[in-house]
Amino acid sequence: MKAPFNLFNHTSDLPRINELRAISLFKGLNPRELREIDELLHERTYQKGEIIFDAGDVGLGLYIVVSGRIQAKSSRAGADNLSAEFCCGEFFGEISLFDDSQRTSRVIAAEPSRVLALFRTEFFSLLERNHSIGTKILLELSRTVCHRLRRVLMGESPASCP
Amino acid sequence: MTRRPDLGAVTWLVIILGTCLILFVFQKVLWLVVPALLALALYYCLRPSVRGLVGIGLSHRTATRAVAGILFLVTVLLVIFLLPVATARAAGWKAMMAHYVQGGLDFLVKNEEMLAQKIPSLRESSILRGAPRDVDMITQQFGEKYLGTLLWQMVHWLPSLLLTPYLTYFMLQEGNRFKKHLICSVLNAFFEKTLLLFDRIDTSLQNFFVGLIKLTFLDTVCLALGLWIFGVSSPLLLGLVAAVLAWIPYIGSAAGCVLVVLVAATDFPSQPSITYSCIFLFLAVRILDDFFFLPLTIGRSLQIHPVLSVLMLFLGAAVAGPTGLVLVLPVMGVVAVVTETMGQIIADERLKTRFRQAQQLRTAEVKLLGP
Secondary structure, three states, X not given: OOOOOXXXXXXXXXXXXXXXXXXXXHOOOOHHHHXXXXXXXXXXXXXXXXXXXXXXXXXXXXXXXXXXXXXXEEOOOOOHHXXXXXXXXXXXXXXHHOOOOEOXXXXXXXXXXXXXXXXXXXXXXXXXXXHHHHHHHHHHHHHHHHHHHHHHHOOOOOOOOO | OOOOOOOOHHHHHHXXXXXXXXXXXXXXXXXXXXHHHHHHHHHHHHHHHHHHHHHOOOOHHHHHHHHHHHHHHHHHHHHHHHHHHHHHHHHHHHHHHHHHHHHHHHHHHHHHHHHHHHOHHHHHOHHHHOOOOOHHHHHXXXXXXXXXXXXXXXXXXXXXXXXHHHHHHHHHHHHHHHHHHHHHXXXXXXXXXXXXXXXXXXHHHHHHHHHHHHHHHHHHHHHHHHHHHHOOOOHHHXXXXXXXXXXXXXXXXXXXXXXXHHXXXXXXXXXXXXXXXXXXXXXXXXXXXXXXXXXXXXXXXXXXXXXXXXXXXXXXXXXXXXXXXXXXXXXXHHHHHHHXXXXXXXXXXXXHHHHHHHHHHHHHHHHHHOO
C-alpha cells in the first residue's frame, strides 16, 4: 500500500516525468522544471459520462488529459462547431487560467479518463517565481489557442481526436 | 481574510462555536499547538527562500534541507547561548522586578501628589487612596506564587519548542504533497471549490503570519529608536517585548505600555517628562501601527467587526485562558473562511446535482459489472 506522503523514501519519478513530457503544454520543459510543475498538478479520474465542469461554472483552472477522451459541448444554440474532443496530451478550460469568468461549455468524460488540473492561483504563483517555466508554458498555450481559433474561423471544431 | 458582509446569524453562531471548540482542544494539547503554530509562521516566512533556491536550480528536497538546516542550527545556538544566561540571571529577576515595580509606584505617587496639589478635592477620593503602595508585599507574593512556576514552565516548554524546526522542515518538505493527498480524497463534484477553499486558507494564513512578523519588526524598530533617543535602558529588548505583547489584541498593547512606563519611571525618577514622552511615543507607534503599518503588512486580513473582536477576546480568554486570548482572532478568521466556503459548497445546487449524477453513474456501473 502506498503511503499517503513519502517522508524518507523518494522513489524514482521517471515514469511521471515521461508522462508529463508527452503533454503538449509542457513540451519545452526540462526534467527539473517538469518536477516543479508536477508539484502544482492535481490528478482526477472521471467515469464515462461524468461532468468535469459545466457552462456557467466559475472557471478556476485548466485540465490536461492524461488518458481517455473528453467532450466539450457549447451551451449556445447554433454553436455546434464549438463542440470539441480532447485526447491524451491535450488540454481544455484554458481561458479560466487568465480570468475568473464563467465556463462557456459543458465538459464531460466520453470514456473513463484521467486528467490533471492546473489551478489558476498556483499557476500565477509559479509565473511570479519562475519566469522561465511560465514563459515556456504561456508560449505553448498561446500556440494552441491560436491554432484552435484558426480552426474555429475556418468553421471546424477547435479540437478533435484522430 | 476577505469577508463577504452577508454572513447570516446562524453562520456566525457556527463560527463562534467552532472557534470556541478549537480553542478548547488547543488548550488541551498546548505543548503541540505552540510549536506547530510557530512552525506554521516559520513555514510561511521560509517558503519564499525555498522557492528561491529551487528557482536557481536546487532540487526541492535539497533547498528544504538547506533552509531547515540553517533554522535548526540557529535554534540550537540560541538554546546553547540563552539557557545558561537565563539560568544565571533568574535569581536576580525577583529583585529586578521589585526595582521596576517600585519605580512605577513612585511615579504613581508623585503624580497623585501633583494632582492633589492642583485639585485638593481629589485628596480624599477613593481613586487616590486606593493605589497600591506596598511593593515589597506585592513582589514577595508574586515571587512566591508565580516566579517559580514561570521558570518551571519555561524549562518544561523547552523540549516541545525544539519540535518547531522539525515541524517546519516537515511542512516545507511534505506540505504541498500532504495538501495534494487531502484534495485527492475530495469527490470530483466538489474538487474545484475545495481547491479554492485551500487556496483562500493558505493565502489568509500567509498574509497573517508574514504580516505579523513584518509588523513586529516595524514596531520593534520604531519603539527601540524612540526609547534609545530618550535614553531608556535596553531599548531594543523593551521594543521587542512590547511589539510581541501587541500580538494579543488590545490587552497586549496596554501591557506593553505599562512595561515601558515602569522602566522609564525607574530609569528617570526625577524626570517624569521622559516617562510622559515614552507614553506619547507608545501612543504614536500605536497610531502608526493602526493607520500605516497594519494595512501595509497584515492588510487588515482579519476583517472582523471590532465589537465582535472584543467579545471574542473575552470568550477566548474564558474558554482557553491566555492561549485563547492570543489565538482567538486568527482561529476565528480561519474558521470563518472554512465555514463560509463550506456553506457555499453545501448550498450549491449545481454541485449537488453533479454529485448525484456521478453517484448514479457509479451505481449503474456497479450494476452492470455485478453478478
